[in-house]
Amino acid sequence: MTETSFETERDRARQLLDAEDLTALHVGVIHDDQTVDTVASRRTDADSEAELQTLSLLATHIRAVAAEAGVDYDTVAADAAAIAAQLEELPVEAPADHDSEAIEDGDDSDSENTDDGSDT
16 A cells, blocks of 8 residues: 555544544554554443444454455454464453443553564
């Protein structure tokens, strides 16, 4: 992706996050090809609805990655599950019940995950 395309997509992501009608989000970023930070949040009172929103976000990401890579989404899902099993435990916290604020899953003060799955 060219820098111009990257800037365009980042601006689009910012527009999506600024929408007032958001009910769920999951954002992941990679810094300098090494550090992964994520934020997840949902506005819902029902546990089953929160679970469905979380799975819907995951499924949408899997399909988008599959389309970009030109492969079947079940291949991407299997590969993602295999990689997830190989990663060391990440400090992932679920959003608190009835909490509309985002929770950061990582910061620069904790360990950084490198592209080989090891902590630095």
